[in-house]
Amino acid sequence: MCKELNVRRFVAVVAVAAVALLALGGCDSGGEGDGTISVVATTTILGDLAQNVIGDEGEVIVLMPIGVNPHDFQASSQQVAAIQKADLVVANGLGLEEGLNDVLEAAASDGVRVWYVGPDIDPRLFVEAPDADEHDEGLLDPHFWLDPMKDVNAARLLAGHLSEIAPDRDWSVGADAYIVELEQVDDESFEMLAVVPQADRKLVTNHRAFGYFADRYDFEMIGTVIPGGAMLANPSSSELASLVETIEREQVPAIFTETVESDVLARTVAAEVGYDIEIVELYTGSLGEPGTEGDSLVGLLRANARRIAEALG
Secondary structure: OHHHHHHHHHHHHHHHHHHHHHHHHHHHOOOOOOOOEEEEEOOHHHHHHHHHHHHHHEEEEEOOOOOOOHHHOOOOHHHHHHHHHOOEEEEOOOOOOHHHHHHHHHHHHOOOOEEEOHHHOOOOEHHHOOOOOHHHOOOEOOOHHHOHHHHHHHHHHHHHHHHHHOOOOOOHHHHHHHHHHHHHHHHHHHHHHOOOOHHHOEEEEOOOOOHHHHHHHOOEEEEEOOOOOOOOOOOOHHHHHHHHHHHHHHOOOEEEEEOOOOOHHHHHHHHHOOOOOEEEEEOOOOOOOOOOOOOOHHHHHHHHHHHHHHHHO
């Protein structure tokens, strides 16, 4: 009888322990146990936007380190685990994070809430650019964050997604405060760029990341060092020669490069131009290091507008 009682007592203890472990697992899987919202953002830019909207009401995990080109990034096993535990994953969704496509699709099929921002903010077509080719037909431009008004839209939409996850909190407070900052930097950008004459509002960039900027502030994209919509394309010698001809014909004073990509090809082009041409670095796919003027999305937008104004004005 004593042995039978001991066995029953052991079984009961094991059952209680199992329930406790399940409860702990629930707490680790995204905040349902302690009320903390867990958001995973793919890029530093989306992470900054999410953090500004969420504030102290949740945790934001950013997958990509500062300075990494989003087109090249691959997730670690630890980061994949963080995605699986998240209450919400915020991704670009317009082909920016090619190396994460399979991971995000797998997470979504497992029931993780994945929000692709790009398709929801009225994206522009790459084909509108002058150097688009047949491979770009129908492709959507993923670089929406370079237009502050697209970021305003994204902040509002994010607040809506968070309200569906945690309706007991007013997510519009953080979103509205952040929208004020975005609208302010938009106004500042218009003011800074006003020094650039209409005839000089022509952009030659490392790759086609500035279509949204050009649309917003009335500039024209007249050439890119890397052709087409992809960062990994290799320009031919004839394409580079054609770009040099365009630069000289339009008397462009600067080529704009990127913090996330080598400027070697741009400098090669500049060396072939028949006059001195400036190489100006801009922020595109990543925030800058802490303490730099591009260490936030608002700072990035302000820095880019100022550098373009100084180079072309």
